[in-house]
Amino acid sequence: MKRFIITLAIVCSLCSSWALPPATKPAVAPPPPPPATLTQDLEQLYRLIPAKPLNKLVIRYLLNDAEFQAIIRIINSHDAFMVRMRLYAQPEIIQFQSWVRSQLMLSGGGSLEFEESEEILSLFNPTPYWSVYGWQGFFNEFLAYFPQEMLRAQINAKVIQGGSLAQFWEKLKALRPVYERVLAFPESKRIITQLEQNGVNFSQLDQYIRSLFDWFNLNPVGASTQEVSTVQAPIAPPAANSIVA
Ligand SMILES: *[C@@H]1O[C@H](CO)[C@@H](O)[C@H](O)[C@H]1NC(C)=O
Numbered sequence: 598m599k600r601f602i603i604t605l606a607i608v609c610s611l612c613s614s615w616a617l618p619p620a621t622k623p624a625v626a627p628p629p630p631p632p633a634t635l636t637q638d639l640e641q642l643y644r645l646i647p648a649k650p651l652n653k654l655v656i657r658y659l660l661n662d663a664e665f666q667a668i669i670r671i672i673n674s675h676d677a678f679m680v681r682m683r684l685y686a687q688p689e690i691i692q693f694q695s696w697v698r699s700q701l702m703l704s705g706g707g708s709l710e711f712e713e714s715e716e717i718l719s720l721f722n723p724t725p726y727w728s729v730y731g732w733q734g735f736f737n738e739f740l741a742y743f744p745q746e747m748l749r750a751q752i753n754a755k756v757i758q759g760g761s762l763a764q765f766w767e768k769l770k771a772l773r774p775v776y777e778r779v780l781a782f783p784e785s786k787r788i789i790t791q792l793e794q795n796g797v798n799f800s801q802l803d804q805y806i807r808s809l810f811d812w813f814n815l816n817p818v819g820a821s822t823q824e825v826s827t828v829q830a831p832i833a834p835p836a837a838n839s840i841v842a
Contacts, residue, residue, distance in 0.1 A: 634704025635697075638755055638762040642748055650742050654735070660722055662729035664796045671791045676784040683782060689775045693768055700761050732796040745809065773812040 633641075658665040671677065684690060729735070755762040779785055780803075793799050807813050 632758070632760050633755070633762070635700040635761040635765060636704040638760070638765075639701075642751055645744050645747055645751065647742055647744070651739070654738055654742065656718060656723075657727065658729055658735045659718070660720075661727040662731060662735065664731040665729070665735055667795045668732060668792060668797060671788060671795065674788070674791075676788050680779065680782055680784045680788065683784075684775070684779050687775050687778070689772055693772060696768060697765065700765070704761070733798065736802070740805075770811045772810070776806075776810075776812050 659669065730737075752762070752766055756766055757763075780789075789799050
C-alpha cells in the first residue's frame with residue numbers, strides 16, 4: 598500500500614517523449630514501406646491517445662475539484678521535485694533517455710521535442726459543466742479515455758515484428774528496478790502518505806502503472822516471495838458510465 602509520484606513522473610516523461618512534433622505526411626501513398634523507425638512507431642502509438650478529452654478532463658478537475666487540486670499541489674511539492682530530480686539522475690534513466698534520443702535521431706525524428714501546450718488555461722469554466730467526484734472520479738474517467746488495451750495490442754504487434762520498438766519496449770520494461778528504487782526514497786514515501794491522506798488509492802494507482810509497463814511486483818511487501826511475474830494484472834474495464842461527451 599505505498600508508492601506513487603515517481604510513477605507519475607515516469608509516465609509524464611514518457612508521455613512527453615511521445616509528444617513528437619506532428620509528421621508532415623505527403624498526400625501520395627508511399628512506396629512499400631521499409632521497417633518502421635522508432636519515430637514512426639512512437640508517433641503511431643501517440644496518435645491513439647485522445648489528448649483532447651484528457652486535457653478537458655484535467656482542466657475540469659483543476660477548476661472544480663478540491664481533492665484533485667490538493668493532489669496537484671502534492672505532486673508539485675518540494676519533495677516531489679526532489680523525487681523527479683533523483684529519478685532523472687538514476688543511471689538506467691540516463692542510459693534509456695540517451696538511447697531513445699539516438700534512436701530518434703537515427704530514424705530522422707530529430708531530438709526529443711517536447712510538445713509544449715500553448716493553450717492558456719482559463720480561470721473560468723468553459724462550459725457550465727462541472728461535475729467532479731474527487732480523485733477516484735478523475736481516475737475512473739481517465740481509465741475510460743485512456744486506450745490501454747489498444748496501445749498494448751499495437752505494442753505487442755510491433756514487438757513481434759522486431760525492430761527498434763521491440764528494443765524500446767524491452768528497455769522500458771527493464772526499468773522496473775528503478776521504479777522500485779524511487780518508490781523507496783524517503784521523499785516518495787512522504788508523498789505517498791500525503792496522497793493517501795487526500796483520497797488517492799495508491800495501491801490501485803501502483804497496480805495500474807505496473808500494468809502499463811509490465812512492472813509487476815515480484816516480491817510484494819507482506820506477500821510470499823513466490824514469483825508472480827506471469828500473472829497479468831487485470832486491466833481495469835473502462836468506466837463507461839462516467840464518460841463525458
Ligand atoms: C484500492 O484499490 C484496490 C485495487 O483496485 C481495491 O482492491 C481496494 O479495495 C481499494 N481500496 C479502497 C480503500 O478503496
